[in-house]
Amino acid sequence: MIHARGLTRRFKVKRAGVEAVRGLDLDVEAGQLVAFLGPNGAGKSTSLRMLTSLLPPTSGTATVAGCDIVTDPAGVRARIGYVGQKNSAGENYRVRDELVTQGRCYGLTRARAHRRADEVLGLLGLEPLADRKPGTLSGGQRRRLDIALGLVHRPDLLFLDEPSTGLDPHSRAEIWEHILRLRAEYGTTLFLTTHYLEEADSMAERVVIIDNGRIIADGTAERLKSDLAGDRVTVTVGEEPDAARAAEVAARIAAPGGVGTEGTTVRLRVARAGAALPEYLRSLEAIGVKVATAETARPTLDDVFLALTGRSLGDDDSHSDA
Numbered sequence: 050m051i052h053a054r055g056l057t058r059r060f061k062v063k064r065a066g067v068e069a070v071r072g073l074d075l076d077v078e079a080g081q082l083v084a085f086l087g088p089n090g091a092g093k094s095t096s097l098r099m100l101t102s103l104l105p106p107t108s109g110t111a112t113v114a115g116c117d118i119v120t121d122p123a124g125v126r127a128r129i130g131y132v133g134q135k136n137s138a139g140e141n142y143r144v145r146d147e148l149v150t151q152g153r154c155y156g157l158t159r160a161r162a163h164r165r166a167d168e169v170l171g172l173l174g175l176e177p178l179a180d181r182k183p184g185t186l187s188g189g190q191r192r193r194l195d196i197a198l199g200l201v202h203r204p205d206l207l208f209l210d211e212p213s214t215g216l217d218p219h220s221r222a223e224i225w226e227h228i229l230r231l232r233a234e235y236g237t238t239l240f241l242t243t244h245y246l247e248e249a250d251s252m253a254e255r256v257v258i259i260d261n262g263r264i265i266a267d268g269t270a271e272r273l274k275s276d277l278a279g280d281r282v283t284v285t286v287g288e289e290p291d292a293a294r295a296a297e298v299a300a301r302i303a304a305p306g307g308v309g310t311e312g313t314t315v316r317l318r319v320a321r322a323g324a325a326l327p328e329y330l331r332s333l334e335a336i337g338v339k340v341a342t343a344e345t346a347r348p349t350l351d352d353v354f355l356a357l358t359g360r361s362l363g364d365d366d367s368h369s370d371a
């Protein structure tokens with residue numbers, strides 16, 4: 050559904066050049082749900098804009114839904130839906146009319162545009178709001194309308210740029226319910242960016258992480274976490290000198306560079322906490338270090354990013370709940 054090779058985009062800012070996307074290689078098969086993650090400025094939107102044919106690449110090639118993004122942008126646009134970060138509906142017409150107008154823009158006949166408007170209203174649970182004006186909708190309802198607008202022409206592939214950002218947890222869950230339904234019932238391929246790492250982790254079957262314009266990780270969330278981050282073990286000991294001794298022991302069982310201490314707390318990254326913790330506790334007991342508390346945690350996608358870059362995706366304000 051998406052095949053990109055060496056996709057690159059440079060921008061000129063004053064005299065300097067910014068390489069926003071550097072040699073993106075990507076293959077997405079039909080029916081996949083892919084979450085595209087990365088810190089602010091990583092190149093997500095620029096990639097999306099190139100793949101949706103809104104921005105020409107500086108170099109590289111891509112076909113999207115079978116059409117070349119450079120030589121057949123109209124073909125791409127007819128076959129994909131794109132839901133950007135900003136609201137797409139106007140304020141003057143009612144919800145159903147907005148959808149009909151959108152369908153007409155895509156070349157549907159009047160009758161077909163009406164039929165499709167009713168179908169997407171049903172699909173996104175918007176029927177009770179069909180006669181309201183977009184300006185009177187809540188944030189979550191408005192976002193569902195944006196998605197409905199992206200679906201009127203029945204695309205096989207839908208790009209969503211941060212579909213749940215800024216919504217309350219209930220509305221976010223609702224948006225996801227509809228996204229997952231779309232995929233289950235229609236097999237729509239979904240390619241979305243999100244700042245909410247736990248959403249990407251639990252909902253997407255594939256996670257692609259971009260940093261500084263390059264893809265640095267690509268796989269299932271489980272795979273990335275176990276291959277790249279490992280479990281976390283946190284142990285607190287009675288006194289600070291014991292923490293230093295506990296850290297020395299930890300260095301023997303942890304992943305390279307995977308030990309940190311802070312006061313009386315020692316943190317380790319290990320492949321499997323279930324096996325590593327009992328061994329660690331036995332070793333500490335053998336050298337007379339008294340352990341006050343011991344906890345284990347599965348890694349997050351942020352741990353994956355941290356392991357790969359030494360930075361946290363959460364360092365960025367806009368990723369506050371990541």
Ligand SMILES: Nc1ncnc2c1ncn2[C@@H]1O[C@H](COP(=O)(O)OP(=O)(O)OP(=O)(O)O)[C@@H](O)[C@H]1O
Pocket residue numbers: 060061062067068069087088089090091092093094095096
């Ligand atoms: N039109 C432009 N002119 C100049 N530089 C640009 C332009 N668009 C993007 N950039 C730069 O390209 C880089 C990538 O930006 P992009 O918007 O693709 O990142 P992003 O990952 O989508 O970030 P965010 O999460 O903040 O939306 C940034 O350094 C940005 O400043």
